[in-house]
Amino acid sequence: xxxxxxxxxxxxxxxxxxxxxxTVGVAMTLSIMxxxxxxxxxxxxxxxxxxxxxxxxxxxxxxxxxxxxxxxNPLANISLDYYHKLENDPRVTLTVPFALGDNxxxxxxxxxSRDFFSLKGRPADPPYFQLAxxxxxxxxxxxxxxxxxxxxxxxxxxxxxxxxxGVARIAEGGEEHKENPFTVVGILHSVNAPADQGIxxxxxxxxxxxxxxxxxxxxxxxxxxxxxxxxTAALVKPKSYSDLMRMYQEINKDKEAQAVFPGQVIxxxxxxxxxxxxxxSYLSYVVLGMAGLTILLAMYGSTIERRxxxxxxxxxxxxxxxxxxxxxxxxxxxxxxxxxxxxxxxxGFAWGMAQYIGSHISISVPVELSGGLIAVNAxxxxxxxxxxxxxxxxxxxxxxxxxxHAV
Numbered sequence: 001x002x003x004x005x006x007x008x009x010x011x012x013x014x015x016x017x018x019x020x021x022x023t024v025g026v027a028m029t030l031s032i033m034x035x036x037x038x039x040x041x042x043x044x045x046x047x048x049x050x051x052x053x054x055x056x057x058x059x060x061x062x063x064x065x066x067x068x069x070x071x072x073n074p075l076a077n078i079s080l081d082y083y084h085k086l087e088n089d090p091r092v093t094l095t096v097p098f099a100l101g102d103n104x105x106x107x108x109x110x111x112x113s114r115d116f117f118s119l120k121g122r123p124a125d126p127p128y129f130q131l132a133x134x135x136x137x138x139x140x141x142x143x144x145x146x147x148x149x150x151x152x153x154x155x156x157x158x159x160x161x162x163x164x165x166g167v168a169r170i171a172e173g174g175e176e177h178k179e180n181p182f183t184v185v186g187i188l189h190s191v192n193a194p195a196d197q198g199i200x201x202x203x204x205x206x207x208x209x210x211x212x213x214x215x216x217x218x219x220x221x222x223x224x225x226x227x228x229x230x231x232t233a234a235l236v237k238p239k240s241y242s243d244l245m246r247m248y249q250e251i252n253k254d255k256e257a258q259a260v261f262p263g264q265v266i267x268x269x270x271x272x273x274x275x276x277x278x279x280x281s282y283l284s285y286v287v288l289g290m291a292g293l294t295i296l297l298a299m300y301g302s303t304i305e306r307r308x309x310x311x312x313x314x315x316x317x318x319x320x321x322x323x324x325x326x327x328x329x330x331x332x333x334x335x336x337x338x339x340x341x342x343x344x345x346x347x348g349f350a351w352g353m354a355q356y357i358g359s360h361i362s363i364s365v366p367v368e369l370s371g372g373l374i375a376v377n378a379x380x381x382x383x384x385x386x387x388x389x390x391x392x393x394x395x396x397x398x399x400x401x402x403x404x405h406a407v
Contacts, residue, residue, distance in 0.1 A: 015334065020337025021294045023345060025287035026380055030346030030373050032281055032365055035353050036139045040270060040367035046193035046363055047262045048121035049128040052244060053234040054078070054086060061268070062259040063355040067098055067400040068262060069194045069363075070108045074100040078257050086236055091243035101161045104182075107149045109163050109199045117144075119235075129195065129216030133157055134186035140204045143182040147190035148197050159184045163199075164208070180209050192364030203231075254349025288380060291338065332381065339377045 009015075047068055055063040055078045065072040077099075087095040096119070099111030113135050117129045134157045137144055145155055157162060160181045183199060191198050205227045236259070238244040253258040347367065354365035 008139045018291075018334050018343065019338045020293050021287070022291040022335060022380065023342040025284060025291040026339050026342025026377065027349060028284035028287055029281070030343060031350045031353070032284055033373060033376070034247035034346065034350035034367050035365065038340045038350070038354055038367055039357070039363070042192070042357075042363040042365045043266055044271065046195070047266060049119035050262050051237045052235070052259050052260050052261060053233055054257050055234050057255070057258050061265055062257065063233060063258070063260055064262050064265040067235075068102055070197055071194070072111070074232045077232055078234070080229045080231060081230045082256055083234055086234055089240050089247070091240075091247060092236055093239050094235075094237040097203055097231045098233040098235070099203055099230075100232045102165055102206070102209065104161050104163050104199055105153055107145075107146075107153065107197055107199055109206065111201055111203045113203060116200065124303060128191060132187050134184070134188040134358050137200070137205075138185075140187045140202055140208060140330055141182050142205075144186035144188060144196045144203070145184055146188050146196040146200075149199055150187045155184050157187065158183055176260050179298055180205070192358070194363065208266055214248055287385070291380070291383070335383070336380045339380050342380075343373075343377060 028099055047064075050068050053063060053067055055067070056078050058075045060206075062072050063075055066074045083097060084094060085097070093117060096115050097113055098106060099113070102109040117127060117131075117136055119128050120126070122126055131144075132147065134144070141159075145153075149155065153161075160183050162178050164180050167352075182205070188196070209231075236247065248259045248261070251257055350367045354367050357363060357365050
């Protein structure tokens with residue numbers, strides 16, 4: 001083994017290039033696997049407490065994205081009468097309203113009810129949203145803010161802020177609801193999900209703000225009380241699975257609204273992710289194949305160059321098996337070093353990407369070394385060892401007498 005290591009050191013440039021190719025292949029493969037797996041896990045976790053979502057007709061993706069992930073533009077409102085119809089349906093155990101359309105420094109205001117904070121991933125679980133400080137809102141213009149909102153804005157319990165119209169951060173001098181400032185009364189624990197970026201207020205708060213806005217736009221609009229008190233979306237939880245499916249079909253047959261299952265939308269997202277992930281995986285496999293070929297060429301070229309050395313080893317008593325072992329050890333060490341460095345590099349890149357994704361859309365992207373990643377490393381080591389077989393056979397067949405007498 002010491003002889004194999006010395007041989008690699010003597011050819012340090014060639015050895016480093018070979019290790020670099022192996023490192024790149026392993027890092028690409030592992031980072032793709034870790035990032036894609038982490039994103040899938042994060043998206044599923046973010047949607048855990050949400051069941052069937054009802055909103056106006058339009059894009060199902062848009063409805064899920066703006067309700068659960070606090071992204072994209074909200075769809076048009078469903079009427080308050082329609083919401084009450086859902087709320088009073090005897091098949092329903094829980095309805096949670098959502099009113100979207102305002103922001104504070106780019107963080108979205110979500111008009112909702114206190115029932116929002118009782119949502120659970122599974123019936124036996126504790127509430128998904130837990131207070132880290134303060135209390136839930138009780139009166140209009142009290143706000144409970146997500147953990148990331150508190151961190152990024154510096155808002156604390158008792159602080160006041162003024163919301164702006166629209167879902168994007170407004171420029172200085174833009175349209176704000178200055179007549180109705182909000183007071184922070186609660187801060188939520190982080191759930192490592194987009195909900196951390198929310199600012200949760202009562203439905204009355206949201207409606208009063210927009211009624212005031214419409215009052216300035218014209219008396220005709222102000223008279224349309226039902227429209228001003230619409231609901232962007234509603235989370236609906238029926239009593240049983242059969243009730244759920246019947247309501248889903250009934251709502252989608254209706255012309256006023258649509259019902260979507262977040263799981264179905266997320267499955268489509270995973271399908272779209274899968275195509276890109278597959279292409280990147282193919283590229284990483286090509287690089288891994290190149291790594292194996294590089295090891296093969298490096299070891300074979302080294303064996304050709306060292307035929308005289310091999311002959312000397314044979315002459316002083318080294319067996320053919322011993323010479324073969326040296327070549328195979330060299331291949332194994334190059335592969336192992338490439339795998340170790342590649343795993344560290346892949347993990348580091350995946351971790352960096354996870355932090356970047358989390359900072360922009362607040363989706364937790366866990367980066368973990370799984371059995372599949374270990375299998376990739378094992379496969380690369382086996383490939384490297386296999387690449388050393390042909391050079392080892394060449395060394396095995398080297399005739400000592402022929403190269404000892406060579407000038």
